[in-house]
Amino acid sequence: MSDKISLKIEGHSQETAVREIIGICLKRGAVLCDVLPDENYVLSRADESEKNISVFTVISFSGLCGEKTYSHIKNPQKDSRGNMTDAVKLGFYHLFTELFGRKLPWGAQTGIRPALLASKRLAVMSEAETVTALMREFEISREKAELAVNVAINENKLLKKYPRRGISVYVGIPFCPTRCLYCSFVSLPLNKQKKNVEPYVEYLIKETAYAGELIRNEGVTVDSLYIGGGTPTSLNEKQLEKLLCGIEKAFDIQNMYEYTIEAGRADTINEDKLKIISEYTPDNVRISINPQTLNDSVLEKIGRNHTSKQFTDAFSAARRIGFKNINCDVIAGLPTETPEMFESSLKRLILLNPENITMHTMCVKRAARLKSDDLDFSADTAAAEAVASGHRLLDGAGYVPYYMYRQKDTLGGLENTGYARRGKEGIYNVYMMDDISSVIGLGAGAVTKLINDKTNYIERIYNYKDPWEYIKGFDEILKRKKIKL
Ligand code: SF4
Numbered sequence: 001m002s003d004k005i006s007l008k009i010e011g012h013s014q015e016t017a018v019r020e021i022i023g024i025c026l027k028r029g030a031v032l033c034d035v036l037p038d039e040n041y042v043l044s045r046a047d048e049s050e051k052n053i054s055v056f057t058v059i060s061f062s063g064l065c066g067e068k069t070y071s072h073i074k075n076p077q078k079d080s081r082g083n084m085t086d087a088v089k090l091g092f093y094h095l096f097t098e099l100f101g102r103k104l105p106w107g108a109q110t111g112i113r114p115a116l117l118a119s120k121r122l123a124v125m126s127e128a129e130t131v132t133a134l135m136r137e138f139e140i141s142r143e144k145a146e147l148a149v150n151v152a153i154n155e156n157k158l159l160k161k162y163p164r165r166g167i168s169v170y171v172g173i174p175f176c177p178t179r180c181l182y183c184s185f186v187s188l189p190l191n192k193q194k195k196n197v198e199p200y201v202e203y204l205i206k207e208t209a210y211a212g213e214l215i216r217n218e219g220v221t222v223d224s225l226y227i228g229g230g231t232p233t234s235l236n237e238k239q240l241e242k243l244l245c246g247i248e249k250a251f252d253i254q255n256m257y258e259y260t261i262e263a264g265r266a267d268t269i270n271e272d273k274l275k276i277i278s279e280y281t282p283d284n285v286r287i288s289i290n291p292q293t294l295n296d297s298v299l300e301k302i303g304r305n306h307t308s309k310q311f312t313d314a315f316s317a318a319r320r321i322g323f324k325n326i327n328c329d330v331i332a333g334l335p336t337e338t339p340e341m342f343e344s345s346l347k348r349l350i351l352l353n354p355e356n357i358t359m360h361t362m363c364v365k366r367a368a369r370l371k372s373d374d375l376d377f378s379a380d381t382a383a384a385e386a387v388a389s390g391h392r393l394l395d396g397a398g399y400v401p402y403y404m405y406r407q408k409d410t411l412g413g414l415e416n417t418g419y420a421r422r423g424k425e426g427i428y429n430v431y432m433m434d435d436i437s438s439v440i441g442l443g444a445g446a447v448t449k450l451i452n453d454k455t456n457y458i459e460r461i462y463n464y465k466d467p468w469e470y471i472k473g474f475d476e477i478l479k480r481k482k483i484k485l
C-alpha cells in the first residue's frame with residue numbers, strides 16, 4: 001500500500017485542512033487528483049449557502065467505503081475560511097467515526113496548540129462555557145477540553161508573572177551517544193562525529209560571543225536561555241566547561257528569568273559534569289534528566305543505551321549537588337510498553353519528586369506504520385490509555401499542566417503536556433509555544449525567530465543543520481545574524 005491516498009476536492013479550497021484530518025484519522029498523506037481511483041481515496045465536496053455549509057464526503061480505504069453528507073451551521077464569530085475549515089474537517093471526521101467505529105480524543109481538531117483555542121475563548125467566556133464550546137465546535141472529548149482550558153489558565157498566569165522583557169536564546173548541541181528509535185531532532189551519533197565535536201564547540205562559542213555582543217549593543221534583555229539538542233552533556237567535561245563559560249561571558253545570566261540545560265540521557269551524565277553545570281549557571285537553573293521510561297526492556301528496545309538505574313543514579317547525583325529544579329521527560333506509547341507498564345514507570349518517577357514532568361506521546365513516522373494494508377489502531381488505543389492514566393497520576397500528585405502541544409504523527413493525534421510544581425514551570429516553553437518571544441538560535445540546526453510585534457510576522461533565519469556544514473559556512477551564518485532586534 002502506498003503511504004498516500006488519493007484526494008479529490010470540489011467546491012472549496014481547504015486542501016490543508018482535509019490533509020490534516022486524513023493524516024490524524026487514517027495515518028496517511030494525501031495526493032490531489034482529478035480522477036479518483038477505484039479504492040483508497042477521499043472525496044470532499046462543499047456547497048455553501050448564507051447560513052450553512054453542506055459537506056459531502058466519501059472515504060474508500062482499507063477495504064471500507066462509505067459516504068455522508070454533513071450540514072454545518074456557520075459560526076458567526078468566525079470568518080468564511082474558518083467556517084469552511086471546520087466544516088470539511090467535521091464532515092470527514094463524522095464519516096470516519098461511522099466507518100471505523102472510532103472517536104478521537106481531540107475530535108476533528110488538528111491544530112498543534114489546542115490551549116490557544118481555549119485561551120481565545122476564555123477572553124470572552126467562562127471556563128465552563130469554554131469547555132462546552134470546544135466540545136461542541138470540534139467534538140473534543142470533555143477530558144481534553146478541560147485539559148486545554150486548564151493549560152490556558154496556567155499559561156496566562158505565567159505570562160503575567162513573567163512578562164516578556166526582551167528575547168530568548170537557544171543553544172544547540174547536535175550530538176547524542178546513540179540515536180533513539182523515535183528521534184526527530186537534529187542529533188548525530190557521537191562515535192561518528194568525534195572529530196567534529198571539538199571544532200564545533202569552538203565555533204559555537206564564537207557564535208555565542210557574537211550574539212552576546214549584538215544583544216548588548218541593542219540593549220536587549222535575555223529573558224530565558226535554553227541549551228538543548230541533541231544532548232548537551234554529550235560533550236566531555238572540558239568542552240562543556242568551555243561552552244558554559246562562553247555563555248556566562250556572553251550573556252547576563254543572573255538577570256534571566258530562567259536558564260535551562262538538557263542533560264537528557266543518563267549515559268552522558270556524571271558528577272563532574274553536573275558540578276560544572278552547577279558552577280557556571282544561576283542557582284535557579286532548570287536541568288532535564290530524561291528517563292522516557294523506567295522499564296529497562298523498553299529502554300533497550302528504543303536504543304537509549306542506558307538503564308533505569310543509571311537514570312536514578314544521575315537524578316540522585318543532581319540532587320546531591322544541589323539542583324532544585326529538575327525536569328524529567330516520559331513518553332507514552334513506546335513500543336512494547338503497555339499502559340500498565342507506563343503507569344508503574346510514572347508512579348516510580350513521581351516518587352522521586354522532580355519539579356517538572358513532561359509527558360510526551362510517541363511519534364511514529366507514517367512510513368513505519370505501513371506494515372500491512374490494514375489500519376491498525378491498537379497502538380493508538382494503548383497510547384490513549386497511557387496518556388489518560390498519566391494525566392490522572394500527575395494531577396493526583398499535585399503537578400499542574402502549563403504547556404501543551406501536538407505534533408504530526410503522534411499516536412492517536414495525542415498531545416505532549418508539560419507539568420510542574422507551582423512556581424517551577426519553564427517560561428521558555430510557554431514563550432516558544434505561543435510565539436511570545438523572539439529567539440536567537442545558536443549552533444547547528446538552530447533557528448532564529450524574530451517576531452514583529454506590530455504585524456505578528458515571524459522572520460526565520462536558519463543555521464546549517466550538519467555540524468560540519470555549520471563550521472564550513474560559519475561566516476555566512478554570522479552574516480545572516482546581522483539583524484535588528
Ligand atoms: S536523546 Fe533526544 S535528541 Fe538524542 S537521539 Fe534520543 S531523542 Fe534524539
